[in-house]
Amino acid sequence: MSERSAAPGGLALVQDLVNTLDLESGADALDTVDGRSRFGLPEGDAAGVESARTLREALRAALLAHAGHPPHRAVVPLGALLAKAPLVVTVDPADGSAALAPVDGGHLLSRVAAAVAEAVAAGTWIRLKACEAADCHWAYYDRSPAGRGRWCSMQVCGARAKMRRYRSKRPQPNPQPEPNPQPNPSP
Numbered sequence: 001m002s003e004r005s006a007a008p009g010g011l012a013l014v015q016d017l018v019n020t021l022d023l024e025s026g027a028d029a030l031d032t033v034d035g036r037s038r039f040g041l042p043e044g045d046a047a048g049v050e051s052a053r054t055l056r057e058a059l060r061a062a063l064l065a066h067a068g069h070p071p072h073r074a075v076v077p078l079g080a081l082l083a084k085a086p087l088v089v090t091v092d093p094a095d096g097s098a099a100l101a102p103v104d105g106g107h108l109l110s111r112v113a114a115a116v117a118e119a120v121a122a123g124t125w126i127r128l129k130a131c132e133a134a135d136c137h138w139a140y141y142d143r144s145p146a147g148r149g150r151w152c153s154m155q156v157c158g159a160r161a162k163m164r165r166y167r168s169k170r171p172q173p174n175p176q177p178e179p180n181p182q183p184n185p186s187p
Helices: 011-018 033-037 046-066 078-082 108-122 154-169
Strands: 087-091 098-102 128-130 139-141
Touching: 011 046, 011 108, 011 128, 011 139, 046 078, 046 108, 046 128, 046 139, 078 108, 087 108, 098 108
Parallel strands: none
Antiparallel strands: 087 098, 128 139
16 A cells, blocks of 8 residues: 555565454455465465464564554464564674574574564664554554654545544534524414
């Protein structure tokens, strides 16, 4: 839904995962072979797909919190999920830089945990947010100077919200009172 550019670094993975579900239409990319393969979920791995959905909704709740909103529904806490992700610290011998990497290489949970850890260290995690529109909650990276973006798209969700607010503040026309019937004068 968003016209915004992708989140930086590993946060693009998080953003892509959250955006696999279109709340407005109900379309879930994890229902398709292509959608699952983007995240390394093998065909026929129903448990893996369900785990990805659980992770997606926990991430969405965290991104809503970044935008100052309560969770969209009851979810498994993101911290509890990420605590199960095996990570290792890697050190580049050429420049000595360190990073967290998944122990198991390609497991989605571990890749997301590494991306979140990288973003926390870089100070970018808090800028990944979920749109405040209840029928959207699309993930977007807030590049605004003050970090106060509210919608994934100003042209769609922002415009809808502003129009609703405008209409709610506009005075409603008062119905015309019925005129008092005058008794007919007798001739």
